[in-house]
Amino acid sequence: MDQLAAMRAFTRVVETGSFTRSADLLRMPKATLTKHVQTLEAHLQTRLLNRTTRRVTVTPDGAAYYERALAILHDIDELDGSLSSAQAVPRGKLRIDISPSLATRLLMPALPDFIDRYPDITLDVGCTDRPVDLLSENVDCVIRVGEIQDPNLVARRIGVLRFISVASPGYITRYGAPQHPLDFEETHKLIRYFSAQSGRYHPFDFTRGDEVVELSGRYSVATNDGNAYIAAALAGLGAIMSPVFQVEEHLASGALVPILTEWEAGEMPIHVVYPPSRHLTSRLRVFVDWVAELFARSEVTRRRAA
Secondary structure (H helix, E strand, C coil): CCCCHHHHHHHHHHCCCCCCHHHHHHHHHHHHHHHHHHHHHHHHCCCCEEEECCCCEEEEHHHHHHHHHHHHHHHHHHHHHCCCCHHHHCCEEEEEEHHHHHHHHHHHHHHHHHHHCCCCEEEEEEEEECCCCCCCCCCCEEEECCCCCCCCEEEEEEEEEEEEECCCHHHHHHHHHCCCCCHHCCCCEEEEECCCCCCCCCCCCCECCCEEECCCEEEEEEECCHHHHHHHHCCCCEEEEEEEEHHHHHHHCCCCCCCCCECCCCCEEEEECCCCCCCCCHHHHHHHHHHHHHHCCCCCCCCCCC
């Protein structure tokens, strides 16, 4: 029995909850992966997984074995990495996920520098606003805006997004320009952005000196997609609170105009996030350091509204 291969197969099944998905991620036939797990159970003389036609769950013995096996596999990976040329020359595939807007405006234009520095690393870049399950989807890290609610993830703060409140000229013509944030509780309309994961609406808060106004607001439309959010504002459906860089072109063309300019529209942190159970390989380490450097020096993540 190749016990290391069996342990890797077992831990991947626990993380994904699927033999089929695990086989795809490990690039092996499903029958081979199944045989690895069966052999491991026979060797240990205990059932590690409960299998039904609908799902796979871990037994109490399997849960205990998973924790120890994961630690052993990480130690082996770290030992191999410390003694290999990959430690000096990072190589291999790195899977990341980032919002489409940050990918378009910041990450992609800067990637030639990363590729020049680390030509032996290949990047699979997923561009989504949806929550990503890093373990089950085999993603090494994600870059996300906002507070990280999951205490089981490692989150490194790498920047901040500053926001501006804007509306279309058509909206202003129809409803007038709001003079105070509380106007949105009476005569004006908001467009809200909500989390696809929790369903919670993102804050719509204004600050002026010591005065803070937190709006619930009457909204005409709510969405969980950044492009649709801005499109709704362009259509005159209401006012939005957007990162400055996302609306700069529309501000320059006059398609959107600032509102409530005496009030600060807030800011949100940006994090690069990865699971603590994932071995911090040299390729992941250099990417995290590089992207932190990129965001720290970028005008996109430091720019205030003009």
